[in-house]
Amino acid sequence: MVKIDKTVGAEQLQEKKKLLHSVLENISMAMDRIEVTIERVRDRENMQRERERANLLRAISHDLRTPLSGIMGTSEILMDMTDKEDRRHELLQGIYQDADWLKSLVENILSLTRLQDGKIVIHKEMEAIEEVIGCAVAHVERSFPEREIQVEIPEEFRLVPMDAKLIEQVITNLLDNAVKHTRPQEAITVSANYTEDTLLVSVRDEGEGIAEADVSNLFKIFYTSKTRSADVKRGIGLGLTICETVVNAHGGTITGRNRTDRKGAEFIFTLPFTEGEREMV
Numbered sequence: 001m002v003k004i005d006k007t008v009g010a011e012q013l014q015e016k017k018k019l020l021h022s023v024l025e026n027i028s029m030a031m032d033r034i035e036v037t038i039e040r041v042r043d044r045e046n047m048q049r050e051r052e053r054a055n056l057l058r059a060i061s062h063d064l065r066t067p068l069s070g071i072m073g074t075s076e077i078l079m080d081m082t083d084k085e086d087r088r089h090e091l092l093q094g095i096y097q098d099a100d101w102l103k104s105l106v107e108n109i110l111s112l113t114r115l116q117d118g119k120i121v122i123h124k125e126m127e128a129i130e131e132v133i134g135c136a137v138a139h140v141e142r143s144f145p146e147r148e149i150q151v152e153i154p155e156e157f158r159l160v161p162m163d164a165k166l167i168e169q170v171i172t173n174l175l176d177n178a179v180k181h182t183r184p185q186e187a188i189t190v191s192a193n194y195t196e197d198t199l200l201v202s203v204r205d206e207g208e209g210i211a212e213a214d215v216s217n218l219f220k221i222f223y224t225s226k227t228r229s230a231d232v233k234r235g236i237g238l239g240l241t242i243c244e245t246v247v248n249a250h251g252g253t254i255t256g257r258n259r260t261d262r263k264g265a266e267f268i269f270t271l272p273f274t275e276g277e278r279e280m281v
Contacts, residue, residue: 061106061113068106071099093145100143104176108238111169112245122166122249126159129167129192129199136171137190146184149175152191160199160271166246167271170254173239174203174267181265182207198252199271206264210256218256219244243269 075096082089130153137149171190178188186206193200210218219240240256247254247269254269 061109064106065103068099068103072096072103075099097143104143104172105238107169108173108242111242112238122163124161124163124250127162127164127167128157129153129160129162129201130157132162132164132168133171133190133192133201136168136175139168139172140175140179143176144179147179147188150187150189152189154193156194158194158199158273160273162250162271163246167250170243170246170269171201171203173243174269177239177267178203178205178207178265181205186264197273199273200268201271202266202268204259204264204266206262209258209263210265215257219254240267243267247271 075092079089079092079096082092133151133153137151141147141149175188175190182188182205188206189202189204191202191204193202244254251272251274252270254267256265256267258264259266
């Protein structure tokens with residue numbers, strides 16, 4: 001009769017269990033490394049696609065700026081030579097406005113690609129917001145002479161650290177957005193106010209307001225409303241994205257919402273009086 005050593009059998013079983021656990025752990029670690037490698041490759045491919053997209057947009061934008069400036073200049077000269085009662089004057093004005101819209105789009109694309117690449121540095125100087133708002137309003141009224149923009153400035157005069165050129169572009173984009181979503185008879189107002197340590201600038205309109213579905217997507221790149229009226233002017237969803245990027249780079253915040261006092265939308269951005277600024281992403 002053969003006796004079976006149960007102790008030896010149990011030890012062998014335990015060794016096999018340990019070996020199996022070791023194999024499973026190695027397989028798990030290998031799968032984790034594979035997933036990390038796949039994720040890195042995917043991120044690298046996405047970065048390459050973004051780089052190629054930005055380079056393409058930048059190249060196209062640069063090539064479009066020169067002819068658009070020529071079209072705008074020529075149409076402006078012809079408008080000056082044409083009587084305002086002449087039907088051709090209205091046609092020339094339409095050419096000028098469309099070329100100006102395209103040029104603004106091109107500038108927004110260039111600004112966005114530079115901001116995303118971190119190639120625009122915020123050069124802050126002590127500036128008067130009154131002058132910055134005045135330049136932005138003049139630009140929009142030049143493009144849309146039938147529109148009158150109301151300006152509300154506090155009596156208190158203060159200088160605020162900002163990159164005036166970039167903040168002017170923010171206000172211009174907000175005003176342009178308001179023009180797109182309002183009719184000529186609907187008021188647009190840009191105002192500035194001060195708190196103890198912050199400048200607040202708001203652009204309000206009396207247009208159709210912001211659809212509930214759009215509120216959370218206002219500042220997403222290339223996002224355009226799916227619920228806009230048929231007569232709302234065209235856009236590709238770059239202006240507000242640039243506004244957010246520039247304001248954040250100044251250490252401020254920007255929000256968009258429907259007005260509570262009447263129909264329309266309101267965009268508010270803040271700039272701190274301190275020199276601190278957030279890292280651009």
